[in-house]
Amino acid sequence: MTLAALAGRIRAGELSPREAVAESLQRIERLNGALNAFLSVRAEEALAEAEALERAPSRGPLYGVPVAVKDVIDVAGERTTAASRILADNVATADAAAVERLRKAGAVVVGKLNTHEFAFAATTTSPHFGPARNPWDTERICGGSSGGSGAAAAAGLVPGNLGTDTAGSIRIPACLCGVTGLRPSTGRVPNRGVVPVSWSLDTVGPLARTAEDCALLLQAIAGHDPADPSTAATPVPDYGRELAGGVSGLRVGVVSHLLEGAIDRRVAAAVEEAVGVLAASGAKVERVDASFLRDSHVVTQLVMLPEAAAAHLEWLRTRLGDYGTDVRARLLAGLLLPATAAVTGQRARRRLFDEARALFDRFDLLAAPELPVTAPRIGEDTVDAGGSRLPYRLALIPYNSPWACLGLPAASVPCGLVDGLPVGLALVGRRFAEATVLRAAHAFQQVTDWHERRPPVAV
Amino acid sequence: MQHSPVPSLDELRALARLQGVDPTDEDLVAVTGFLATILPALAGLEARLGPDAAPALFLPEPDGE
Numbered sequence: 001m002t003l004a005a006l007a008g009r010i011r012a013g014e015l016s017p018r019e020a021v022a023e024s025l026q027r028i029e030r031l032n033g034a035l036n037a038f039l040s041v042r043a044e045e046a047l048a049e050a051e052a053l054e055r056a057p058s059r060g061p062l063y064g065v066p067v068a069v070k071d072v073i074d075v076a077g078e079r080t081t082a083a084s085r086i087l088a089d090n091v092a093t094a095d096a097a098a099v100e101r102l103r104k105a106g107a108v109v110v111g112k113l114n115t116h117e118f119a120f121a122a123t124t125t126s127p128h129f130g131p132a133r134n135p136w137d138t139e140r141i142c143g144g145s146s147g148g149s150g151a152a153a154a155a156g157l158v159p160g161n162l163g164t165d166t167a168g169s170i171r172i173p174a175c176l177c178g179v180t181g182l183r184p185s186t187g188r189v190p191n192r193g194v195v196p197v198s199w200s201l202d203t204v205g206p207l208a209r210t211a212e213d214c215a216l217l218l219q220a221i222a223g224h225d226p227a228d229p230s231t232a233a234t235p236v237p238d239y240g241r242e243l244a245g246g247v248s249g250l251r252v253g254v255v256s257h258l259l260e261g262a263i264d265r266r267v268a269a270a271v272e273e274a275v276g277v278l279a280a281s282g283a284k285v286e287r288v289d290a291s292f293l294r295d296s297h298v299v300t301q302l303v304m305l306p307e308a309a310a311a312h313l314e315w316l317r318t319r320l321g322d323y324g325t326d327v328r329a330r331l332l333a334g335l336l337l338p339a340t341a342a343v344t345g346q347r348a349r350r351r352l353f354d355e356a357r358a359l360f361d362r363f364d365l366l367a368a369p370e371l372p373v374t375a376p377r378i379g380e381d382t383v384d385a386g387g388s389r390l391p392y393r394l395a396l397i398p399y400n401s402p403w404a405c406l407g408l409p410a411a412s413v414p415c416g417l418v419d420g421l422p423v424g425l426a427l428v429g430r431r432f433a434e435a436t437v438l439r440a441a442h443a444f445q446q447v448t449d450w451h452e453r454r455p456p457v458a459v
Numbered sequence: 460m461q462h463s464p465v466p467s468l469d470e471l472r473a474l475a476r477l478q479g480v481d482p483t484d485e486d487l488v489a490v491t492g493f494l495a496t497i498l499p500a501l502a503g504l505e506a507r508l509g510p511d512a513a514p515a516l517f518l519p520e521p522d523g524e
Binding site for chain 2: 301313330333335336343344345349353394
């Protein structure tokens with residue numbers, strides 16, 4: 001059941017909050033052993049909170065809906081481990097801003113979701129807490145870093161959840177697990193109470209089955225937070241109301257270079273077909289040369305790596321041996337880049353902003369493959385992308401870093417299956433135009449059923 | 460200059476220690492893998508950016524709809 005449908009049933013009195021939460025907990029109990037999507041489950045607390053909600057006079061839009069959050073997002077009284085040894089016993093003293101807002105909307109947090117260690121890579125294979133497993137094939141990764149979020153949404157353990165995205169960490173697992181995920185514009189959702197990776201790239205965002213579900217979750221968490229200087233004071237529209245707008249007349253630019261080269265041709269074909277669906281629904285679709293975005297790959301690294309090293313500096317000095325080898329190497333790379341690298345990255349980033357702004361004078365949306373490949377096997381470091389054998393990490397960077405680097409809202413929407421594994425369509429909007437992205441994703445999901453396909457483990 | 464050579468392990472270790480961090484040789488070998496990709500790309504970027512290219516703000520400013 002979608003989050004929107006579940007919320008509707010609870011609102012109609014067909015299901016109580018306690019029953020909804022209990023059902024989610026039972027599903028977690030049954031499936032989490034196979035998936036390792038949850039690192040911790042707060043069963044007693046969640047049931048008690050659901051019962052308390054039933055006695056409360058006011059009912060928010062997410063009244064009684066069970067949700068979960070990635071384990072880099074604080075929930076008061078619960079551990080925030082970031083799937084790390086360093087924070088293994090770290091208990092949060094307060095809710096993150098996004099959790100405060102979920103609760104205010106009536107949602108019940110049932111647990112914390114697996115992540116790549118410190119949300120700092122895209123496989124969710126923590127050496128300390130074990131890999132999250134893909135519900136479509138449990139021998140494969142979920143992507144990451146919000147891998148537990150992707151698995152939990154795909155297997156229906158919760159109808160929706162929150163992940164975080166620095167350079168693809170919501171969209172990659174959404175794509176590989178066959179669910180809808182939205183990276184909001186940087187600054188749209190508060191990061192207060194979230195373990196940082198890179199302050200100028202990080203954002204919290206939703207993963208769920210549908211764009212409508214993501215709209216509901218985003219509505220609850222979006223908006224300026226006076227206690228968080230990273231948030232923008234830009235007004236938040238009514239995302240639900242704007243969903244119905246359709247794509248007729250929307251100008252959609254299809255990013256040509258991302259459909260060529262190092263991409264599985266079957267993935268490219270599925271995305272081309274999805275773009276054709278948008279065109280048939282009334283969008284004005286044309287190919288666009290956006291090859292200037294190629295610089296964003298290195299720019300993102302130049303910005304992210306030193307910021308992450310700065311965030312971790314004290315632990316690099318005192319707990320270096322407690323990091324997993326991959327995260328340790330990346331943090332050290334950030335530490336050892338020349339000081340000018342971060343400045344050069346920000347200078348090049350400015351140029352990219354200007355070029356992207358000109359591009360969005362011509363288009364309302366950009367479309368591209370979310371990823372060039374389907375989910376690799378756990379432990380498989382390289383992927384076959386259109387005949388090129390590439391390191392998994394390098395194959396992904398061109399598809400995710402541009403939108404993060406530019407701070408743009410970007411969704412991954414299920415648009416096909418290749419060898420029984422999900423493929424995603426990326427839809428990217430102007431800064432703070434999440435409503436347009438969600439509207440196009442919703443329109444696509446009104447005429448396709450890829451988002452309704454369920455992995456074998458979830459049936 | 461179009462190419463920045465990756466520093467030696469001893470040079471990297473000295474840079475790390477200046478910042479109070481003490482990596483192993485194995486750590487530093489892994490770092491050189493990253494730097495071998497990033498440093499040439501950085502050099503290329505520096506060469507393409509003109510002197511008037513100012514940096515972005517810490518966060519991009521709002522300009523959406």
